[in-house]
Amino acid sequence: MRKKLYIIIFGTSTKAGRYxxxxxxxxxxASVILVMVESVQQVEDEYTQILHILxxxxxxxxxxxxxxxxxTHPKPLQYIFSFWGVIDLLSILPAYLSLILKGTHFxxxxxxxxxxxxxxxxxxxxxxxxxxxxGKALKASSYKITxxxxxxxxxxxxxxxxxxxxxxxNNGFHSIxxxxxxxxxxxxxxxxxxIVPVTSLGKFVASVIMIIGYAIIAVPTGIITAxxxxxxxxxxxxxxxxxxxxxxxQARFCPACGEAVKEA
Numbered sequence: 001m002r003k004k005l006y007i008i009i010f011g012t013s014t015k016a017g018r019y020x021x022x023x024x025x026x027x028x029x030a031s032v033i034l035v036m037v038e039s040v041q042q043v044e045d046e047y048t049q050i051l052h053i054l055x056x057x058x059x060x061x062x063x064x065x066x067x068x069x070x071x072t073h074p075k076p077l078q079y080i081f082s083f084w085g086v087i088d089l090l091s092i093l094p095a096y097l098s099l100i101l102k103g104t105h106f107x108x109x110x111x112x113x114x115x116x117x118x119x120x121x122x123x124x125x126x127x128x129x130x131x132x133x134x135g136k137a138l139k140a141s142s143y144k145i146t147x148x149x150x151x152x153x154x155x156x157x158x159x160x161x162x163x164x165x166x167x168x169x170n171n172g173f174h175s176i177x178x179x180x181x182x183x184x185x186x187x188x189x190x191x192x193x194x195i196v197p198v199t200s201l202g203k204f205v206a207s208v209i210m211i212i213g214y215a216i217i218a219v220p221t222g223i224i225t226a227x228x229x230x231x232x233x234x235x236x237x238x239x240x241x242x243x244x245x246x247x248x249x250q251a252r253f254c255p256a257c258g259e260a261v262k263e264a
Contacts, residue, residue, distance in 0.1 A: 002071070002072055003072075005068065005071075005072045006072040006073065006074070008020050009065075009068060009069055009072055010069070010072070010073070024065070027058065027061060027062075030058070031055075031058040031062075034051065034054055034055060034058065035055070037051070038051045038055070055095065056095070059092055059095040059096075062088070062091055062092045063092050065088070066088050066089065066092060069085070069088065133228060134224075134228070136227075137224050137227035137228040138224060138227075140227045140230075141223045141224055141226075141227045144223050145220055145223060145224075148219055148220060148223070152187070152216055155187070155212065156180055156183045156184055156187060157180055157183075159183050159187075159205060159208070159209055160176060160179040160180035160181075160182065160183035160184075161176055161179065161180075162205055163179045163182060163183065163197065163202060163205055163206075164176050164178075164179035166197075166199060166201050166202045166205060167179075167197055167198065167199060167202045171197065171198045171199070171202070172194075172195040172196070173195065178195070181195075182195045183209060186206060186209045186210060186213065187209050187210075187212060187213040187216060188213060188216075189210065189213045189214070189217075
């Protein structure tokens with residue numbers, strides 16, 4: 001019985017296991033939506049009791065699931081201290097803490113992290129492999145991006161200081177840090193509008209920052225795209241023993257049979 005429950009709860013290879021995890025995903029989504037709705041003051045005031053009951057129904061369900069996972073796992077401590085074990089605990093802990101500390105139940109939004117299980121349930125290996133490729137591209141271009149970000153910081157600090165001198169405190173630029181803040185929201189094209197240049201020279205500098213902002217958006221995208229393209233053009237490797245094509249171009253041994261690999 002315990003082994004069967006383990007296969008259903010932790011596995012996705014069986015029909016029952018897949019249905020269990022899909023049902024769990026929908027319950028997680030419903031509980032997250034409930035917390036979002038509860039944060040709306042008007043709804044919370046009108047349906048306080050119903051929302052409270054529903055929240056505790058979800059909490060009890062997740063608690064039972066957590067206990068079952070510990071009970072059915074061959075090595076309970078391994079599960080408890082694993083990534084998913086910690087996430088499962090954190091998804092129910094805030095509700096119980098809310099009995100002592102007011103407002104902490106909103107931290108149950110961490111349940112949304114559990115939606116990452118969909119990658120395991122739906123067997124989206126293709127998306128996982130693509131995320132690995134993206135991770136490799138980010139890692140390979142990290143030095144270039146770091147240098148680029150340092151250049152951006154230098155530009156922001158310089159132009160922010162210039163705006164402090166040009167506009168001054170009378171026009172809202174009361175200090176260099178505040179001027180740098182304005183430069184950041186301008187160069188990122190956010191533009192809150194809480195601080196605006198008034199003088200002609202200040203408007204000219206602002207225009208320059210806005211134009212630079214568009215270039216800033218394009219540069220890191222180009223760097224990462226170039227790395228992804230370069231990785232895709234690298235020759236794949238093939239296992240000499242089992243002929244498995246290996247997408248990891250850095251691999252020296254086949255993950256399937258352990259034999260040395262060669263380029264395809």
